[in-house]
C-alpha cells in the first residue's frame with residue numbers, strides 16, 4: 027500500500043528548492059559582478075589613455091594586453107577617434123607651421139642637416155640677426171608629420187640638460203652638437219666656449235679640443251669653478267661699466283641701435299656636473315651669473331648641475347622612464363634627439379674653425395676698419411652721437427671686434443706705457459684718428475704735445491707740403507724735447523680752462539660738463555683730450571718746472587673729470603716718475619691704463635699681462651690696471667694714407683669754422699711779424715711796449731716790457747753770444763716803431779761791437795720815419811754825456827720827448843767812457859726812465875753790467891732783463907733770488923719786476939737776417955736814408971780795424 031510522503035521527504039524537498047533558489051541567486055550576482063569588472067576595466071583604460079595620452083600608453087608594456095583585448099577594443103577605438111578628431115586639424119597644418127617657424131629661427135648651421143655645413147667655418151657676423159633656435163632633434167605628434175626641435179641660446183636663454191647615468195653620453199653628444207652648430211654658424215671669434223667638468227681634468231667634449239689652439243675653447247680645471255665664475259662675473263661687470271654705459275639694457279639692444287655689429291663676442295660657459303649640488307657659494311655665484319649673463323652675451327649650458335636659475339632657461343630632460351622632453355615642446359611631445367655627430371667630423375670642424383680664426387685674426391683689422399663710414403666722419407652722427415657721456419673710440423681689435431678706448435667719468439685719464447719701438451706713437455695716432463673720425467670738432471678738441479725728438483703730431487698742423495690741418499686740433503707741439511716749459515704751458519692752459527668751466531657751471535648752477543652743455547646749448551663746451559707723449563721729460567729734473575707741473579697735473583687730473591678735460595700721458599718708462607709714485611692722488615685718477623709689450627708698472631703690481639704680449643698688441647685696462655680689467659687688443663698700423671685722407675675730409679668740412687692749431691715748434695724761432703701782429707694796439711696814450719720774445723703759452727703770446735715814464739724801466743739783454751741778443755734787441759726796437767707817431771721818438775743806436783754794426787743798420791732801416799741816429803765807439807761818450815745833461819734838464823721840468831738809447835755790446839764802451847761817461851750812463855739808467863729816456867742794452871757780461879749798476883745807479887735800475895747764455899747763478903743780484911737756468915740756444919730767461927714774481931722762459935724771435943732772407947729781401951734793406959752814418963768802430967779787441975762791417979757781421983752769423 028502506497029505510503030504518504032513522510033515528513034522527511036518534505037523537508038528534503040524544501041531544502042532542495044532552497045538550494046536551487048540560492049544557486050540561481052548566486053549565478054545572477056556573479057554575472058553582475060563580471061559585468062561590473064569589465065565596465066571598470068573599460069573605464070580604467072579610458073582614464074589611462076586620456077590621462078597619459080594614447081602614445082604614452084602604447085609605449086607602456088604593462089598595457090600591451092589591454093590593447094590586445096577585443097573586449098577593450100571599443101574603448102581604444104573611441105579614444106583614438108577622439109584623439110584623431112582633436113589632432114587632425116592640427117596635424118593638417120601644425121607640423122608644417124612649426125617647420126616654417128623653425129626654418130626662420132634657425133637658418134644655416136643653426137638648423138640645417140650637419141652634412142651641409144660641418145667642416146666649414148662660419149661667416150656670419152651677427153649683423154643680419156642672430157638665430158633664435160638651435161636644432162637638437164625632431165618630434166611628431168600622434169604619428170603625424172615630424173617637425174624639428176630646437177632650443178634658444180645666445181642672448182635668449184640658458185640651457186639646462188638633465189640626464190641619467192645610462193644616457194649621459196647622449197647628453198654630452200647633444201651639448202657637443204649644439205656647440206658645433208653655434209661655432210660653425212658665426213665667423214670664428216664671435217663665440218668663445220669655456221668648459222668646466224667636475225669630474226675630469228681635461229673637461230668633456232674632447233672633440234672640440236682643436237679649438238683651444240686659438241683660444242676659442244678654454245678648458246677649466248675641475249677645482250677651479252670659482253675662478254671661472256669670477257671670470258664670468260668680471261665680464262658682466264666690465265660690459266656694464268664699459269660697453270653699456272649709454273643706458274642700453276643689453277649687448278643685443280646696443281647692437282640693434284648701432285649697425286648690428288657686436289662689440290663683444292658671445293661666451294658660452296658649459297658646466298658639466300655629477301648631479302650633486304654645488305657648494306653654497308658656487309651655487310649663489312652661478313645664480314648671479316645666470317641672472318646678469320644673458321644681457322652681457324654669456325649663456326650657460328648646464329649638464330647635470332642641479333640648480334634653480336632665476337633667469338630665462340630652457341631644459342632638456344632625458345631621465346627615464348619618459349622619453350626626452352624639452353621645456354620648449356612641453357611634456358606631451360617626445361623628442362627624438364639627432365644622432366651624435368661623428369667624432370672625426372667634429373675634430374675636423376674644430377681644426378677648420380681654428381684655422382679660419384687664425385687667418386681672420388691676422389687678416390682683418392686695418393686702421394680703416396676702425397673708422398666709421400666716411401659719410402659719418404667728423405659728424406658725430408655715428409654709433410654714439412656726441413661726447414656728452416664721454417669719448418668712446420675703438421683703437422684695436424680683439425677677436426676681430428673693435429675695442430673701444432673710453433675717456434669718460436669712469437675712466438677720465440689714460441696712462442700709456444711701452445718701451446721704445448713698441449708702438450706708442452702709433453697707438454696715439456690711431457686713437458686721435460679714431461676719435462676725430464667719430465666726433466665733430468665742436469664736441470672734441472685735441473691738445474697734442476710730443477716730447478720726443480721728432481714730429482709725430484706735426485701732421486695735424488698745416489705744413490709746407492700738406493697745408494691741411496685737423497680741425498679738432500687746437501694745439502700741436504713738436505720738437506719740444508728741450509723745453510719742458512711747453513708742457514707746463516699746456517697744463518696751465520688746461521687748469522685755466524677748467525677754472526673757466528667751473529665758473530660757468532657755477533653760474534648755471536650745475537656741476538658737470540654734461541649738465542652745463544644742457545643748460546648752455548649755445549656755449550662752446552667741447553671735451554678736451556690733451557695728449558703728452560714721453561711726458562716723463564716734463565718731470566725730468568728736480569726744479570721749479572717739475573714742481574709747478576706736478577701741482578698742475580694734480581689739479582687737472584683731479585678736477586678734469588667733471589669738466590670734460592682728459593689727459594692721455596704716454597711714456598717709455600713710467601717707473602721713474604716721482605710725480606706719480608709720490609702722489610697717489612694723481613696716479614689713481616689715471617684709471618685707463620694701456621700697456622704695450624713689456625711695459626713696466628703701467629698695470630697693477632701683480633698684473634704681468636704686458637710681459638708676454640705679442641707685437642703690436644696692447645693690454646687695454648679701464649680698471650686701474652687690475653688683472654680682471656685686462657683686454658688684449660691688436661693695434662692696427664695707423665696708416666698714413668688713411669690718416670691723410672681722413673684729415674683732408676675733415677679739413678674740407680670744417681676748416682672754414684676752425685682756425686689752424688697753435689703750433690709749438692721748439693725748432694723754429696717765432697717770427698717777428700707774427701709776434702708784432704699780436705702786440706696791443708698802440709697810440710691813444712697807450713704805454714709803449716717793447717717786444718722781447720714769445721712767451722711759452724698756448725696763445726703764443728708776445729713777451730713784452732712796458733716802457734712808461736717811470737723809474738727802472740730799462741731793459742738789459744745778457745749773454746756773450748751776439749745772434750740771440752741782437753735778435754731780442756732788434757725785436758724790441760722794431761716793435762717801438764709803430765707805437766709812436768712818425769717823428770715822435772728819438773732812437774739812438776749804438777753798435778759797440780762789430781757783430782752789431784749790420785744789425786744796427788737793419789734796426790735803423792726798420793725805424794725809418796723816426797729820428798734815428800747811430801753812434802759808434804767814437805761818439806758814445808759825448809752822446810751819453812749830452813743825454814745825461816738832458817735827463818737833468820728833464821728832471822727840472824724840461825721837455826720830455828721820448829728817447830731810446832740802444833746799446834749793442836754795452837760793456838765794450840767801458841774803456842771809452844772813462845769816469846765821466848760812465849757816470850753819465852749811470853745817471854741815464856737811474857733817472858732817465860722817469861723822464862722818458864730808456865736804455866735798451868745788450869751786455870756781454872753780467873759782471874760788467876753789475877759794476878755799472880753801482881754808485882750812482884743800482885741793480886734795480888734794470889727793471890727787465892732777458893738772460894741768454896748766462897748761468898742762473900750769475901743772475902742773483904738782478905733777479906728775485908737764486909735762479910735755476912741752464913742756457914740753451916734760442917731761449918731766454920725773461921724777468922720783468924713790474925709783471926713777474928719769477929722769471930719765465932721765452933723764445934727768442936727769429937734773427938733779423940733770417941727773416942730778410944726768407945722773404946727774399948736780403949741785401950735790400952736800405953742802409954741809408956733816415957739812418958745816420960755808421961762810423962767804423964775803433965777799439966782794438968772789440969772790432970777789427972779793417973774790412974767792411976757788413977762782411978764781418980755776415981761771417982759772424984754764418
Ligand SMILES: Nc1ncnc2c1ncn2[C@@H]1O[C@H](COP(=O)(O)OP(=O)(O)OP(=O)(O)O)[C@@H](O)[C@H]1O
Pocket residue numbers: 444445446447448449450451452453478598642661662663664
Ligand atoms: N700696430 C702696428 N702695426 C704695424 N706697425 C706698427 C704698429 N705700431 C707701430 N708700428 C711700427 O713700429 C715702429 C715704431 O712705432 P712707434 O714709433 O709707434 O713706437 P714708439 O713706441 O712710439 O717708439 P719710439 O718711442 O721709439 O718712437 C714704426 O715704424 C711703426 O710704423
